[in-house]
Amino acid sequence: MNLHQFRFVQEAVRQKLNLTETAKALFTSQPGISKAILELEGELGIDIFARHGKRLRRVTEPGQQVLRSIEIIMREVNNLKRIGDEFSQQDAGTLSIATTHTQARYVLPSPVAQLRKRFPKVNISLHQGNPEQVAQMLIDEVAEIGLATESLSHFEELVTLPAYEWQHVVVLPASHPLAQLERLSLEDLAIEPLITYHASFTGRTRIDQAFAARRLKPNVVLEAIDSDVIKTYVRLGLGVGIVAEMAVRDDPPGGDLVWRPGGQLFGQNVARIAFKRGAYLRSFVYAFAEMMSDRLSRALIARAMGDDAQDYQL
Template identity: 40%
Template sequence: MKLQQIRYLLGVVDNNFNITTAAENLYTSQPGISKQIRLLEDELGVQLFVRRGKRIESLTQAGERAVVHGRRIMQEVENIRNLARELKGESRGSLRLGTTHTQARHVLPPVIQGFRKLHPEVIFDIHQGTSEQIAGMLSSGDVDFVMVTSSRERFPDLVQLPVYQWDRVLLVPRDHPLARYPKAPELEQLARHPLVTYVFSDRPESSLMQAFNAQNLRPNIAFTARDADVIKTYVRMGLGVGVLASMAVEEGSDDDLVALDARHLLPRLTTWVGFRRDSLLRQFQLDFLSRLAPHLTPERVEAAREAENQAEVDALFAEVRIPLHDNPPRPQLAGC
Protein backbone atom coordinates (compact mmCIF):
# COMPACT_ATOMS: atom_id res chain seq x y z
CA MET A 1 0.00 0.00 0.00
CA LYS A 2 1.32 3.45 -0.95
CA LEU A 3 0.45 6.91 0.33
CA GLN A 4 -0.15 7.89 -3.27
CA GLN A 5 -2.93 5.30 -3.52
CA ILE A 6 -4.64 6.65 -0.41
CA ARG A 7 -4.28 10.17 -1.77
CA TYR A 8 -5.93 9.12 -5.03
CA LEU A 9 -8.72 7.34 -3.15
CA LEU A 10 -9.53 10.48 -1.18
CA GLY A 11 -9.16 12.63 -4.29
CA VAL A 12 -11.85 10.67 -6.15
CA VAL A 13 -14.22 10.90 -3.18
CA ASP A 14 -13.60 14.64 -2.70
CA ASN A 15 -14.31 15.31 -6.37
CA ASN A 16 -17.74 13.65 -6.37
CA PHE A 17 -16.38 10.40 -7.83
CA ASN A 18 -15.30 12.16 -11.01
CA ILE A 19 -11.90 10.68 -11.89
CA THR A 20 -11.24 13.26 -14.61
CA THR A 21 -11.70 16.16 -12.19
CA ALA A 22 -9.70 14.35 -9.51
CA ALA A 23 -6.83 13.82 -11.96
CA GLU A 24 -6.81 17.53 -12.85
CA ASN A 25 -6.78 18.60 -9.20
CA LEU A 26 -4.09 16.07 -8.29
CA TYR A 27 -1.95 16.95 -11.34
CA THR A 28 -1.89 13.43 -12.68
CA SER A 29 -3.63 11.35 -15.35
CA GLN A 30 -7.00 9.65 -15.26
CA PRO A 31 -5.54 6.22 -16.22
CA GLY A 32 -2.92 6.63 -13.48
CA ILE A 33 -5.58 7.14 -10.80
CA SER A 34 -7.69 4.24 -12.07
CA LYS A 35 -4.67 1.91 -12.11
CA GLN A 36 -3.54 2.80 -8.58
CA ILE A 37 -7.04 2.38 -7.15
CA ARG A 38 -7.35 -1.02 -8.81
CA LEU A 39 -3.99 -2.04 -7.36
CA LEU A 40 -5.14 -0.89 -3.92
CA GLU A 41 -8.36 -2.90 -4.21
CA ASP A 42 -6.40 -5.97 -5.36
CA GLU A 43 -4.05 -5.67 -2.40
CA LEU A 44 -6.88 -5.24 0.09
CA GLY A 45 -9.04 -7.89 -1.51
CA VAL A 46 -12.18 -5.74 -1.39
CA GLN A 47 -14.00 -3.35 -3.70
CA LEU A 48 -13.87 0.25 -2.53
CA PHE A 49 -16.22 1.74 -5.13
CA VAL A 50 -19.60 0.91 -6.61
CA ARG A 51 -19.17 1.02 -10.39
CA ARG A 52 -21.55 1.18 -13.32
CA GLY A 53 -19.46 0.32 -16.33
CA LYS A 54 -16.41 2.57 -16.22
CA ARG A 55 -18.16 5.15 -14.08
CA ILE A 56 -17.77 5.28 -10.31
CA GLU A 57 -21.07 5.96 -8.54
CA SER A 58 -20.36 5.72 -4.82
CA LEU A 59 -18.36 4.04 -2.08
CA THR A 60 -18.98 0.50 -0.93
CA GLN A 61 -19.32 -0.11 2.79
CA ALA A 62 -15.68 -1.19 2.85
CA GLY A 63 -14.78 1.94 0.90
CA GLU A 64 -16.50 4.20 3.42
CA ARG A 65 -14.49 2.69 6.25
CA ALA A 66 -11.28 2.84 4.22
CA VAL A 67 -11.82 6.56 3.58
CA VAL A 68 -12.15 7.24 7.31
CA HIS A 69 -8.83 5.51 8.00
CA GLY A 70 -7.27 7.10 4.92
CA ARG A 71 -8.05 10.60 6.17
CA ARG A 72 -6.48 9.77 9.52
CA ILE A 73 -3.35 8.51 7.78
CA MET A 74 -3.00 11.62 5.65
CA GLN A 75 -3.56 13.82 8.73
CA GLU A 76 -0.73 12.01 10.52
CA VAL A 77 1.49 12.49 7.47
CA GLU A 78 0.76 16.23 7.63
CA ASN A 79 1.47 16.17 11.38
CA ILE A 80 4.92 14.69 10.73
CA ARG A 81 5.62 17.38 8.14
CA ASN A 82 4.49 20.08 10.58
CA LEU A 83 6.69 18.62 13.30
CA ALA A 84 9.70 18.77 11.00
CA ARG A 85 8.92 22.38 10.09
CA GLU A 86 8.63 23.34 13.76
CA LEU A 87 11.89 21.61 14.67
CA LYS A 88 13.65 23.43 11.83
CA GLY A 89 12.15 26.73 12.97
CA GLU A 90 10.32 27.36 9.71
CA SER A 91 7.84 30.22 9.91
CA ARG A 92 6.20 29.63 6.54
CA GLY A 93 2.95 27.82 6.07
CA SER A 94 -0.74 28.36 5.57
CA LEU A 95 -3.71 28.75 7.86
CA ARG A 96 -7.01 27.76 6.29
CA LEU A 97 -10.16 28.80 8.11
CA GLY A 98 -13.73 27.90 7.23
CA THR A 99 -16.22 30.40 8.61
CA THR A 100 -19.41 32.35 7.97
CA HIS A 101 -19.87 35.76 6.40
CA THR A 102 -20.62 37.42 9.75
CA GLN A 103 -17.34 36.23 11.27
CA ALA A 104 -15.28 37.02 8.16
CA ARG A 105 -16.81 40.46 7.69
CA HIS A 106 -17.32 41.77 11.21
CA VAL A 107 -15.04 39.87 13.61
CA LEU A 108 -11.93 38.57 11.91
CA PRO A 109 -10.39 41.62 10.13
CA PRO A 110 -8.52 43.07 13.16
CA VAL A 111 -7.51 39.57 14.28
CA ILE A 112 -6.02 38.72 10.89
CA GLN A 113 -4.37 42.13 10.58
CA GLY A 114 -2.51 41.60 13.86
CA PHE A 115 -1.69 38.01 12.95
CA ARG A 116 -0.24 39.03 9.58
CA LYS A 117 2.09 41.53 11.25
CA LEU A 118 3.40 38.77 13.49
CA HIS A 119 3.55 36.10 10.77
CA PRO A 120 3.98 37.83 7.38
CA GLU A 121 5.15 34.62 5.68
CA VAL A 122 2.01 32.65 6.55
CA ILE A 123 -0.70 32.52 3.90
CA PHE A 124 -4.14 33.05 5.45
CA ASP A 125 -7.03 31.51 3.51
CA ILE A 126 -10.64 32.23 4.50
CA HIS A 127 -13.29 29.92 3.08
CA GLN A 128 -16.81 31.27 3.59
CA GLY A 129 -20.00 29.27 3.59
CA THR A 130 -22.93 27.98 5.56
CA SER A 131 -22.33 25.58 8.43
CA GLU A 132 -23.16 22.63 6.19
CA GLN A 133 -20.76 23.85 3.51
CA ILE A 134 -18.03 24.37 6.11
CA ALA A 135 -18.55 20.82 7.38
CA GLY A 136 -17.97 19.66 3.81
CA MET A 137 -14.79 21.75 3.55
CA LEU A 138 -13.51 20.11 6.71
CA SER A 139 -14.38 16.62 5.51
CA SER A 140 -12.51 17.16 2.24
CA GLY A 141 -9.46 18.61 3.99
CA ASP A 142 -9.86 22.11 2.54
CA VAL A 143 -9.65 23.86 5.95
CA ASP A 144 -7.63 23.43 9.16
CA PHE A 145 -9.99 25.32 11.46
CA VAL A 146 -13.68 26.13 11.51
CA MET A 147 -15.26 29.11 13.27
CA VAL A 148 -19.04 28.93 13.52
CA THR A 149 -21.96 29.36 15.88
CA SER A 150 -24.08 26.47 14.65
CA SER A 151 -24.98 23.22 16.38
CA ARG A 152 -21.85 21.54 17.65
CA GLU A 153 -23.29 18.11 16.85
CA ARG A 154 -22.59 18.81 13.17
CA PHE A 155 -18.84 18.65 13.91
CA PRO A 156 -18.43 15.65 16.25
CA ASP A 157 -14.78 14.97 15.42
CA LEU A 158 -13.49 18.43 16.37
CA VAL A 159 -12.02 19.92 19.51
CA GLN A 160 -14.43 22.85 19.98
CA LEU A 161 -13.23 25.91 21.91
CA PRO A 162 -15.47 28.84 22.92
CA VAL A 163 -14.40 32.17 21.40
CA TYR A 164 -17.01 34.75 22.35
CA GLN A 165 -20.73 35.24 23.00
CA TRP A 166 -23.12 37.50 21.13
CA ASP A 167 -26.71 38.68 21.04
CA ARG A 168 -29.13 39.35 18.23
CA VAL A 169 -31.02 42.49 17.29
CA LEU A 170 -34.11 43.24 15.25
CA LEU A 171 -33.50 45.58 12.34
CA VAL A 172 -36.22 47.65 10.69
CA PRO A 173 -36.47 50.73 8.43
CA ARG A 174 -37.08 54.02 10.22
CA ASP A 175 -40.67 54.18 8.96
CA HIS A 176 -41.52 50.68 10.21
CA PRO A 177 -44.21 50.46 12.97
CA LEU A 178 -41.73 48.76 15.33
CA ALA A 179 -39.23 51.62 14.99
CA ARG A 180 -41.18 53.62 17.58
CA TYR A 181 -40.19 51.25 20.37
CA PRO A 182 -36.85 51.41 22.27
CA LYS A 183 -36.55 47.63 22.33
CA ALA A 184 -37.91 44.65 20.46
CA PRO A 185 -41.55 43.71 20.96
CA GLU A 186 -42.58 40.47 22.62
CA LEU A 187 -42.51 37.33 20.47
CA GLU A 188 -46.29 37.26 20.15
CA GLN A 189 -46.23 40.67 18.47
CA LEU A 190 -43.15 39.82 16.42
CA ALA A 191 -44.87 36.70 15.07
CA ARG A 192 -47.26 39.00 13.18
CA HIS A 193 -44.41 40.39 11.07
CA PRO A 194 -42.45 38.65 8.29
CA LEU A 195 -38.83 37.99 9.29
CA VAL A 196 -35.58 38.14 7.34
CA THR A 197 -32.78 36.16 8.98
CA TYR A 198 -29.90 33.74 8.60
CA VAL A 199 -30.15 30.59 6.53
CA PHE A 200 -31.23 27.47 8.47
CA SER A 201 -32.95 29.62 11.14
CA ASP A 202 -36.23 28.10 9.97
CA ARG A 203 -35.16 24.63 11.06
CA PRO A 204 -36.79 23.16 14.20
CA GLU A 205 -33.45 22.85 16.02
CA SER A 206 -32.51 26.51 15.55
CA SER A 207 -32.55 28.73 18.64
CA LEU A 208 -34.92 31.13 16.87
CA MET A 209 -37.52 28.42 16.23
CA GLN A 210 -37.11 27.02 19.72
CA ALA A 211 -37.76 30.44 21.27
CA PHE A 212 -41.03 30.77 19.35
CA ASN A 213 -42.03 27.14 19.91
CA ALA A 214 -41.56 27.56 23.67
CA GLN A 215 -44.47 30.03 23.55
CA ASN A 216 -46.50 27.96 21.08
CA LEU A 217 -45.88 30.54 18.36
CA ARG A 218 -44.86 30.15 14.74
CA PRO A 219 -42.57 32.79 13.20
CA ASN A 220 -43.29 34.06 9.71
CA ILE A 221 -39.86 33.65 8.10
CA ALA A 222 -40.10 35.31 4.70
CA PHE A 223 -36.46 35.20 3.58
CA THR A 224 -33.18 33.67 4.70
CA ALA A 225 -29.59 34.39 3.64
CA ARG A 226 -26.11 33.50 4.87
CA ASP A 227 -24.86 37.06 4.34
CA ALA A 228 -25.79 39.77 6.89
CA ASP A 229 -25.40 42.46 4.21
CA VAL A 230 -27.97 40.65 2.08
CA ILE A 231 -30.34 40.51 5.05
CA LYS A 232 -29.97 44.26 5.55
CA THR A 233 -30.63 44.88 1.85
CA TYR A 234 -33.96 43.08 2.01
CA VAL A 235 -34.87 44.82 5.26
CA ARG A 236 -34.38 48.13 3.44
CA MET A 237 -36.68 46.86 0.68
CA GLY A 238 -39.40 46.28 3.28
CA LEU A 239 -39.39 42.49 2.89
CA GLY A 240 -39.47 41.96 6.66
CA VAL A 241 -37.93 42.49 10.09
CA GLY A 242 -34.25 41.56 10.15
CA VAL A 243 -33.02 39.17 12.86
CA LEU A 244 -29.23 39.19 12.90
CA ALA A 245 -26.08 39.48 15.00
CA SER A 246 -25.64 42.78 16.79
CA MET A 247 -22.04 43.13 15.54
CA ALA A 248 -23.35 43.12 11.95
CA VAL A 249 -25.02 46.50 12.48
CA GLU A 250 -22.46 49.19 11.68
CA GLU A 251 -22.55 52.78 12.79
CA GLY A 252 -22.51 55.09 9.79
CA SER A 253 -23.42 52.65 7.03
CA ASP A 254 -26.59 51.39 8.73
CA ASP A 255 -27.88 54.65 10.21
CA ASP A 256 -30.93 54.48 7.94
CA LEU A 257 -32.12 51.47 9.93
CA VAL A 258 -33.28 51.09 13.51
CA ALA A 259 -31.73 48.33 15.68
CA LEU A 260 -33.95 47.03 18.49
CA ASP A 261 -32.46 45.24 21.48
CA ALA A 262 -33.66 41.59 21.39
CA ARG A 263 -31.71 40.19 24.33
CA HIS A 264 -34.91 39.59 26.26
CA LEU A 265 -36.39 37.56 23.38
CA LEU A 266 -33.68 35.30 22.05
CA PRO A 267 -30.93 33.33 23.83
CA ARG A 268 -27.31 34.47 23.81
CA LEU A 269 -25.17 32.48 21.37
CA THR A 270 -21.57 31.28 21.51
CA THR A 271 -19.19 31.26 18.56
CA TRP A 272 -16.58 28.53 18.74
CA VAL A 273 -13.45 27.54 16.86
CA GLY A 274 -12.64 23.92 16.15
CA PHE A 275 -9.86 21.72 14.81
CA ARG A 276 -9.26 18.01 14.43
CA ARG A 277 -8.24 16.26 17.63
CA ASP A 278 -5.44 14.43 15.82
CA SER A 279 -3.92 17.66 14.46
CA LEU A 280 -0.47 18.80 15.50
CA LEU A 281 -0.80 22.56 15.77
CA ARG A 282 2.12 24.71 14.72
CA GLN A 283 3.22 27.77 16.67
CA PHE A 284 1.64 30.25 14.27
CA GLN A 285 -1.67 28.36 14.55
CA LEU A 286 -1.52 28.63 18.34
CA ASP A 287 -0.73 32.34 17.97
CA PHE A 288 -3.83 32.77 15.81
CA LEU A 289 -6.04 31.15 18.45
CA SER A 290 -4.66 33.35 21.23
CA ARG A 291 -5.23 36.45 19.09
CA LEU A 292 -8.74 35.28 18.32
CA ALA A 293 -9.51 34.99 22.03
CA PRO A 294 -7.04 35.77 24.87
CA HIS A 295 -8.36 32.87 26.96
CA LEU A 296 -7.29 30.41 24.24
CA THR A 297 -3.75 30.16 25.56
CA PRO A 298 -1.40 27.49 24.15
CA GLU A 299 -1.63 25.63 27.46
CA ARG A 300 -5.44 25.53 27.39
CA VAL A 301 -5.53 24.59 23.72
CA GLU A 302 -3.09 21.72 24.25
CA ALA A 303 -5.03 20.50 27.28
CA ALA A 304 -8.21 20.57 25.18
CA ARG A 305 -6.54 18.64 22.37
CA GLU A 306 -5.49 15.92 24.81
CA ALA A 307 -8.95 15.66 26.38
CA GLU A 308 -10.82 12.42 25.82
CA ASN A 309 -14.05 14.04 24.67
CA GLN A 310 -15.85 17.35 24.26
CA ALA A 311 -17.33 17.12 27.76
CA GLU A 312 -13.80 17.27 29.18
CA VAL A 313 -13.01 20.22 26.91
CA ASP A 314 -16.10 22.07 28.15
CA ALA A 315 -15.01 21.40 31.74
CA LEU A 316 -11.69 23.13 31.04
CA PHE A 317 -13.57 26.34 30.22
CA ALA A 318 -16.30 26.06 32.85
CA GLU A 319 -14.68 28.72 35.05
CA VAL A 320 -13.39 30.87 32.18
CA ARG A 321 -15.21 34.12 31.47
CA ILE A 322 -16.10 34.01 27.78
CA PRO A 323 -16.11 37.59 26.41
CA LEU A 324 -19.20 39.23 24.95
CA HIS A 325 -18.71 40.58 21.44
CA ASP A 326 -21.31 43.28 21.44
CA ASN A 327 -22.33 46.27 19.40
CA PRO A 328 -25.07 47.46 21.76
CA PRO A 329 -28.08 48.69 19.80
CA ARG A 330 -28.90 52.19 20.97
CA PRO A 331 -32.56 53.20 20.75
CA GLN A 332 -33.04 55.06 17.47
CA LEU A 333 -36.52 56.51 17.60
CA ALA A 334 -38.24 57.30 14.34
CA GLY A 335 -37.63 60.89 13.31
CA CYS A 336 -34.58 61.41 15.51
Protein backbone atom coordinates in the same frame (compact mmCIF):
# COMPACT_ATOMS: atom_id res chain seq x y z
CA MET B 1 2.18 0.08 -1.26
CA ASN B 2 2.63 3.85 -1.55
CA LEU B 3 1.07 7.23 -0.81
CA HIS B 4 -0.15 7.66 -4.38
CA GLN B 5 -2.33 4.56 -4.01
CA PHE B 6 -3.70 5.83 -0.70
CA ARG B 7 -4.44 9.23 -2.22
CA PHE B 8 -6.23 7.64 -5.18
CA VAL B 9 -8.46 5.53 -2.93
CA GLN B 10 -9.25 8.47 -0.66
CA GLU B 11 -10.11 10.78 -3.56
CA ALA B 12 -12.22 8.11 -5.29
CA VAL B 13 -14.44 7.96 -2.20
CA ARG B 14 -14.63 11.77 -2.05
CA GLN B 15 -15.70 11.79 -5.71
CA LYS B 16 -18.46 9.24 -5.01
CA LEU B 17 -16.56 6.43 -6.78
CA ASN B 18 -16.45 8.34 -10.08
CA LEU B 19 -12.95 7.65 -11.41
CA THR B 20 -13.27 10.23 -14.19
CA GLU B 21 -13.83 12.97 -11.61
CA THR B 22 -11.11 11.46 -9.42
CA ALA B 23 -8.61 11.71 -12.27
CA LYS B 24 -9.59 15.34 -12.90
CA ALA B 25 -9.22 16.24 -9.23
CA LEU B 26 -5.74 14.67 -9.05
CA PHE B 27 -4.58 15.80 -12.52
CA THR B 28 -3.79 12.30 -13.68
CA SER B 29 -5.26 9.60 -15.92
CA GLN B 30 -8.21 7.36 -15.13
CA PRO B 31 -6.42 4.15 -16.27
CA GLY B 32 -3.50 5.03 -14.00
CA ILE B 33 -5.83 5.39 -11.00
CA SER B 34 -7.63 2.13 -11.77
CA LYS B 35 -4.33 0.27 -12.08
CA ALA B 36 -2.94 1.71 -8.83
CA ILE B 37 -6.08 0.77 -6.87
CA LEU B 38 -6.03 -2.77 -8.29
CA GLU B 39 -2.36 -3.12 -7.35
CA LEU B 40 -3.10 -1.98 -3.79
CA GLU B 41 -5.96 -4.49 -3.54
CA GLY B 42 -3.60 -7.19 -4.81
CA GLU B 43 -1.00 -6.34 -2.17
CA LEU B 44 -3.59 -6.35 0.60
CA GLY B 45 -5.36 -9.48 -0.68
CA ILE B 46 -8.81 -7.88 -0.41
CA ASP B 47 -11.24 -5.89 -2.54
CA ILE B 48 -11.52 -2.31 -1.32
CA PHE B 49 -14.32 -1.66 -3.81
CA ALA B 50 -17.11 -3.81 -5.18
CA ARG B 51 -17.34 -3.43 -8.95
CA HIS B 52 -19.78 -3.85 -11.81
CA GLY B 53 -17.59 -4.30 -14.85
CA LYS B 54 -14.99 -1.54 -14.62
CA ARG B 55 -17.18 0.75 -12.52
CA LEU B 56 -16.82 1.08 -8.75
CA ARG B 57 -20.15 0.45 -7.05
CA ARG B 58 -19.51 0.60 -3.31
CA VAL B 59 -16.87 0.31 -0.61
CA THR B 60 -16.62 -3.22 0.78
CA GLU B 61 -16.61 -4.02 4.49
CA PRO B 62 -12.82 -4.60 4.59
CA GLY B 63 -12.53 -1.52 2.37
CA GLN B 64 -14.10 0.55 5.13
CA GLN B 65 -11.34 -0.59 7.48
CA VAL B 66 -8.70 0.25 4.85
CA LEU B 67 -10.21 3.73 4.40
CA ARG B 68 -9.97 4.43 8.13
CA SER B 69 -6.30 3.46 8.11
CA ILE B 70 -5.64 5.55 5.00
CA GLU B 71 -7.28 8.54 6.66
CA ILE B 72 -4.91 8.22 9.63
CA ILE B 73 -1.87 7.77 7.40
CA MET B 74 -2.68 10.76 5.18
CA ARG B 75 -3.46 12.92 8.18
CA GLU B 76 -0.09 12.11 9.71
CA VAL B 77 1.65 12.78 6.38
CA ASN B 78 0.05 16.24 6.37
CA ASN B 79 1.13 16.70 9.99
CA LEU B 80 4.71 15.86 9.01
CA LYS B 81 4.56 18.52 6.30
CA ARG B 82 3.31 21.10 8.81
CA ILE B 83 6.03 20.17 11.31
CA GLY B 84 8.60 20.59 8.55
CA ASP B 85 7.11 23.94 7.54
CA GLU B 86 7.11 25.18 11.12
CA PHE B 87 10.73 24.32 11.89
CA SER B 88 12.17 25.20 8.48
CA GLN B 89 10.24 28.48 8.21
CA GLN B 90 9.80 29.87 11.69
CA ASP B 91 6.70 32.09 11.97
CA ALA B 92 5.95 31.93 8.25
CA GLY B 93 3.41 30.27 6.01
CA THR B 94 -0.30 30.52 5.28
CA LEU B 95 -3.15 30.33 7.77
CA SER B 96 -6.31 29.03 6.08
CA ILE B 97 -9.53 30.00 7.87
CA ALA B 98 -12.99 28.64 7.07
CA THR B 99 -15.89 30.72 8.33
CA THR B 100 -19.29 32.21 7.58
CA HIS B 101 -19.85 35.63 6.04
CA THR B 102 -20.91 37.24 9.34
CA GLN B 103 -17.78 36.09 11.15
CA ALA B 104 -15.53 37.10 8.23
CA ARG B 105 -17.13 40.55 7.95
CA TYR B 106 -17.58 41.55 11.59
CA VAL B 107 -15.47 39.34 13.88
CA LEU B 108 -12.27 38.35 12.08
CA PRO B 109 -10.83 41.70 10.93
CA SER B 110 -9.38 42.59 14.34
CA PRO B 111 -7.67 39.23 15.12
CA VAL B 112 -6.47 38.94 11.50
CA ALA B 113 -4.85 42.38 11.80
CA GLN B 114 -3.28 41.39 15.13
CA LEU B 115 -1.91 38.18 13.62
CA ARG B 116 -0.40 40.01 10.65
CA LYS B 117 1.25 42.47 13.00
CA ARG B 118 2.72 39.74 15.20
CA PHE B 119 3.54 37.34 12.32
CA PRO B 120 4.21 39.53 9.27
CA LYS B 121 5.40 36.54 7.22
CA VAL B 122 2.11 34.69 7.67
CA ASN B 123 -0.43 35.09 4.88
CA ILE B 124 -4.17 34.64 5.44
CA SER B 125 -6.51 32.64 3.22
CA LEU B 126 -10.22 33.12 4.00
CA HIS B 127 -12.75 30.52 2.84
CA GLN B 128 -16.42 31.42 3.31
CA GLY B 129 -19.42 29.10 3.34
CA ASN B 130 -22.32 27.88 5.41
CA PRO B 131 -21.53 26.06 8.69
CA GLU B 132 -21.69 22.61 7.08
CA GLN B 133 -19.27 23.76 4.38
CA VAL B 134 -16.98 25.21 7.05
CA ALA B 135 -16.92 21.82 8.78
CA GLN B 136 -16.23 19.98 5.53
CA MET B 137 -13.37 22.34 4.65
CA LEU B 138 -11.75 21.45 7.98
CA ILE B 139 -12.31 17.73 7.46
CA ASP B 140 -10.87 17.94 3.93
CA GLU B 141 -7.93 20.01 5.27
CA VAL B 142 -8.71 22.94 3.01
CA ALA B 143 -8.62 25.02 6.21
CA GLU B 144 -6.81 24.64 9.54
CA ILE B 145 -9.20 26.59 11.71
CA GLY B 146 -12.95 27.16 11.46
CA LEU B 147 -15.39 29.57 13.07
CA ALA B 148 -19.19 29.37 12.99
CA THR B 149 -22.24 29.36 15.24
CA GLU B 150 -24.28 26.48 13.83
CA SER B 151 -23.42 22.79 13.38
CA LEU B 152 -19.67 22.59 14.03
CA SER B 153 -20.10 20.56 17.23
CA HIS B 154 -22.09 17.92 15.29
CA PHE B 155 -19.05 16.49 13.49
CA GLU B 156 -17.07 13.75 15.24
CA GLU B 157 -14.03 14.51 13.07
CA LEU B 158 -13.73 17.97 14.64
CA VAL B 159 -12.61 19.32 17.98
CA THR B 160 -14.64 22.43 18.83
CA LEU B 161 -14.30 24.98 21.59
CA PRO B 162 -16.62 27.86 22.56
CA ALA B 163 -15.13 31.21 21.57
CA TYR B 164 -17.72 33.80 22.58
CA GLU B 165 -21.43 34.42 23.15
CA TRP B 166 -23.62 36.77 21.16
CA GLN B 167 -27.28 37.64 20.74
CA HIS B 168 -29.57 38.69 17.92
CA VAL B 169 -30.88 42.23 17.61
CA VAL B 170 -34.00 43.57 15.92
CA VAL B 171 -33.24 46.25 13.32
CA LEU B 172 -35.89 48.83 12.43
CA PRO B 173 -36.21 52.02 10.39
CA ALA B 174 -36.08 54.94 12.82
CA SER B 175 -39.60 55.90 11.70
CA HIS B 176 -41.11 52.46 12.40
CA PRO B 177 -43.78 52.36 15.18
CA LEU B 178 -41.88 49.57 16.99
CA ALA B 179 -38.85 51.87 17.21
CA GLN B 180 -40.72 53.72 19.95
CA LEU B 181 -40.61 50.61 22.17
CA GLU B 182 -37.52 49.83 24.24
CA ARG B 183 -38.49 46.19 24.77
CA LEU B 184 -40.08 44.14 22.01
CA SER B 185 -42.05 40.90 22.27
CA LEU B 186 -42.32 37.93 19.94
CA GLU B 187 -45.98 38.86 19.48
CA ASP B 188 -44.90 42.31 18.25
CA LEU B 189 -42.61 40.71 15.68
CA ALA B 190 -44.96 37.91 14.59
CA ILE B 191 -47.32 40.40 12.90
CA GLU B 192 -44.51 42.14 11.01
CA PRO B 193 -42.84 41.10 7.74
CA LEU B 194 -39.42 39.82 8.84
CA ILE B 195 -36.05 39.83 7.10
CA THR B 196 -33.41 37.54 8.56
CA TYR B 197 -30.82 34.86 7.89
CA HIS B 198 -31.16 31.75 5.79
CA ALA B 199 -32.11 28.69 7.84
CA SER B 200 -28.55 27.32 8.11
CA PHE B 201 -26.81 30.57 9.07
CA THR B 202 -26.04 32.76 12.07
CA GLY B 203 -28.24 31.28 14.77
CA ARG B 204 -31.41 31.14 12.66
CA THR B 205 -32.35 27.91 14.44
CA ARG B 206 -32.82 29.79 17.72
CA ILE B 207 -35.08 32.34 16.05
CA ASP B 208 -37.34 29.63 14.65
CA GLN B 209 -37.38 27.74 17.95
CA ALA B 210 -38.35 30.87 19.90
CA PHE B 211 -41.41 31.51 17.74
CA ALA B 212 -42.38 27.82 17.73
CA ALA B 213 -42.19 27.66 21.54
CA ARG B 214 -44.82 30.43 21.69
CA ARG B 215 -46.84 28.79 18.91
CA LEU B 216 -46.32 31.79 16.67
CA LYS B 217 -45.68 31.64 12.93
CA PRO B 218 -43.26 34.36 11.82
CA ASN B 219 -43.81 35.99 8.42
CA VAL B 220 -40.30 35.78 6.98
CA VAL B 221 -40.51 37.63 3.66
CA LEU B 222 -36.81 37.58 2.80
CA GLU B 223 -33.84 35.42 3.81
CA ALA B 224 -30.17 36.26 3.26
CA ILE B 225 -26.72 35.16 4.46
CA ASP B 226 -25.33 38.69 4.62
CA SER B 227 -26.20 41.05 7.48
CA ASP B 228 -25.53 44.09 5.32
CA VAL B 229 -28.05 42.82 2.76
CA ILE B 230 -30.65 42.38 5.51
CA LYS B 231 -30.08 45.95 6.72
CA THR B 232 -30.34 47.27 3.15
CA TYR B 233 -33.80 45.76 2.69
CA VAL B 234 -34.87 47.03 6.10
CA ARG B 235 -33.90 50.52 4.90
CA LEU B 236 -36.06 50.01 1.83
CA GLY B 237 -39.06 49.32 4.06
CA LEU B 238 -39.52 45.65 3.17
CA GLY B 239 -39.73 44.58 6.79
CA VAL B 240 -38.17 44.32 10.24
CA GLY B 241 -34.69 42.78 10.38
CA ILE B 242 -33.22 40.26 12.79
CA VAL B 243 -29.41 40.20 12.63
CA ALA B 244 -26.40 39.29 14.77
CA GLU B 245 -25.38 42.00 17.23
CA MET B 246 -21.92 42.14 15.62
CA ALA B 247 -23.55 43.62 12.51
CA VAL B 248 -24.69 46.79 14.30
CA ARG B 249 -21.84 47.45 16.74
CA ASP B 250 -20.14 49.98 14.46
CA ASP B 251 -23.30 51.64 13.16
CA PRO B 252 -23.32 55.33 14.14
CA PRO B 253 -26.05 56.43 16.58
CA GLY B 254 -28.79 58.65 15.21
CA GLY B 255 -28.78 56.99 11.79
CA ASP B 256 -31.72 55.86 9.69
CA LEU B 257 -31.83 52.50 11.48
CA VAL B 258 -32.29 51.69 15.16
CA TRP B 259 -31.88 48.37 16.90
CA ARG B 260 -33.25 46.66 19.98
CA PRO B 261 -31.62 43.73 21.85
CA GLY B 262 -33.15 40.33 21.17
CA GLY B 263 -31.42 38.17 23.73
CA GLN B 264 -34.55 38.00 25.89
CA LEU B 265 -36.49 36.80 22.83
CA PHE B 266 -34.12 34.39 21.13
CA GLY B 267 -31.57 33.48 23.81
CA GLN B 268 -27.79 33.49 23.60
CA ASN B 269 -25.76 31.97 20.77
CA VAL B 270 -22.29 30.47 21.05
CA ALA B 271 -19.73 30.88 18.28
CA ARG B 272 -17.36 27.92 18.25
CA ILE B 273 -13.85 27.56 16.93
CA ALA B 274 -12.95 24.21 15.38
CA PHE B 275 -9.96 22.12 14.29
CA LYS B 276 -9.68 18.75 12.62
CA ARG B 277 -9.19 16.07 15.25
CA GLY B 278 -5.60 14.84 15.31
CA ALA B 279 -4.23 17.67 13.17
CA TYR B 280 -0.87 19.25 13.96
CA LEU B 281 -1.36 22.95 14.72
CA ARG B 282 1.41 25.42 13.99
CA SER B 283 2.36 28.09 16.53
CA PHE B 284 0.57 30.89 14.73
CA VAL B 285 -2.65 28.83 14.63
CA TYR B 286 -2.63 28.68 18.42
CA ALA B 287 -1.80 32.39 18.55
CA PHE B 288 -4.70 33.27 16.26
CA ALA B 289 -7.14 31.26 18.38
CA GLU B 290 -5.96 33.14 21.47
CA MET B 291 -6.53 36.42 19.62
CA MET B 292 -10.05 35.27 18.75
CA SER B 293 -11.12 34.78 22.36
CA ASP B 294 -9.67 35.40 25.80
CA ARG B 295 -11.27 32.09 26.85
CA LEU B 296 -8.85 30.16 24.65
CA SER B 297 -5.22 29.33 25.36
CA ARG B 298 -2.64 27.12 23.73
CA ALA B 299 -2.74 24.77 26.72
CA LEU B 300 -6.54 24.44 26.57
CA ILE B 301 -6.55 23.82 22.81
CA ALA B 302 -3.73 21.26 23.08
CA ARG B 303 -5.63 19.46 25.85
CA ALA B 304 -8.84 19.45 23.79
CA MET B 305 -7.03 18.09 20.73
CA GLY B 306 -5.75 15.16 22.78
CA ASP B 307 -8.98 14.47 24.67
CA ASP B 308 -11.75 12.57 22.87
CA ALA B 309 -14.17 12.57 25.79
CA GLN B 310 -14.25 16.14 27.09
CA ASP B 311 -17.21 18.34 26.09
CA TYR B 312 -16.11 21.95 26.30
CA GLN B 313 -18.85 24.49 27.05
CA LEU B 314 -18.96 28.08 28.18
